[in-house]
Amino acid sequence: DAEITQSPRHKITETGRQVTLACHQTWNHNNMFWYRQDLGHGLRLIHYSYGVQDTNKGEVSDGYSVSRSNTEDLPLTLESAASSQTSVYFCASSERGFGDEQYFGPGTRLTVT
């Protein structure tokens, strides 16, 4: 069965360190998304990609970067982790972009100390 996976599921890191969260999907979807979820804010879009070599900034992109070298993967990098980036991070993919059902990964809980 097709799926979308995230790793690690939990991570604790220190302020200032670079962190990369992995996202891998086997749906063969061109569109992939990264969100963060915080209490009182719902989900907020960080970055998204419509296909290989394409990346776009979302609502809360400062301090984050992504790269898309193949269809299956969209890793999210925190260049220099800050305590404000403590959150739950969700990766998602869809067949036809924003106007389509998105399939979400299980989430990564990141704590920055």
Added chain:
Amino acid sequence: AQKITQTQPGMFVQEKEAVTLDCTYDTSDPSYGLFWYKQPSSGEMIFLIYQGSYDQQNATEGRYSLNFQKARKSANLVISASQLGDSAMYFCAMREGGGYFGNEKLTFGTGTRLTIIP
């Protein structure tokens, strides 16, 4: 102004009763779409239902229906005959922007926590 407003932070409903979760939205885009997602305590996000702004009929998916009132800018989720497994967070979301490249975006509300009481 908030793009998506969910005014009910928490709701308690008796099992087998119908539930209405409120969602109002704000957009000037003539082409938009509205989604509902469910997030159980296990954490994953599960798609429930979608309504396009030009759809003439209210969307339905099994026990879920979307009460779309365009003039009032509301897109309430109705769950018929609630079950214990319906206990979860529910998020309303809106897609705005036309065209396949560039200015599309998806905005989520802050969610409603639904608890079904046996």
